[in-house]
Amino acid sequence: MAIIQGNHLLGSADHVIFDIYTPQGVPIPTNKCAKAAEIFSDPKVVALVPWFGIEQEYTLLQQDVKWPLGWPVGGYPGLQGPYYCGVGADKSFGRDISDAHYKAYLYAGINISGTNGEVMPGQWEFQVGPSIGIEAGDHIWCA
Secondary structure, X not given: OOOOOOOOOOOOHHHOOOOOEOOOOOEOOOOHHHHHHHHHOOHHHHHHOOEEEEEEEEEOEOOOOOOEOOOXXXXXXXXXXXXXXXXXXXXXXXXXXXXXXXXXXXXXXXXXXXXXXXXXXXXXXXXXXXXEOOHHHHHHHHO
């Protein structure tokens, strides 16, 4: 199932995402992609052109102390209000890393559509999509 097109670092998803089958050609029990591909290839579903977008949240940790980035070591940050989609060095901890992730996804051909700081210092999210059918899951998994 090729989803990532072009001459990117990842090439195509044929080299990144795999469906796993038994020697008899039956999907293994954890291969949920096979059932999803079956559903999304049904002509009735194809005709609907279903669009999906998915977000993934993550928290960056300080390397030496394993405490969230932007938190005082052993303490807690202020109230969450100013951090959500915040700007500025005192509110947006790890933007350089988030921006680097974004650029890497673009280079890899991931259908990334946005990124933003979340409610906690050091917490970020990114969105993939809109993607048609099963592609959104493939893109988020590759990301």
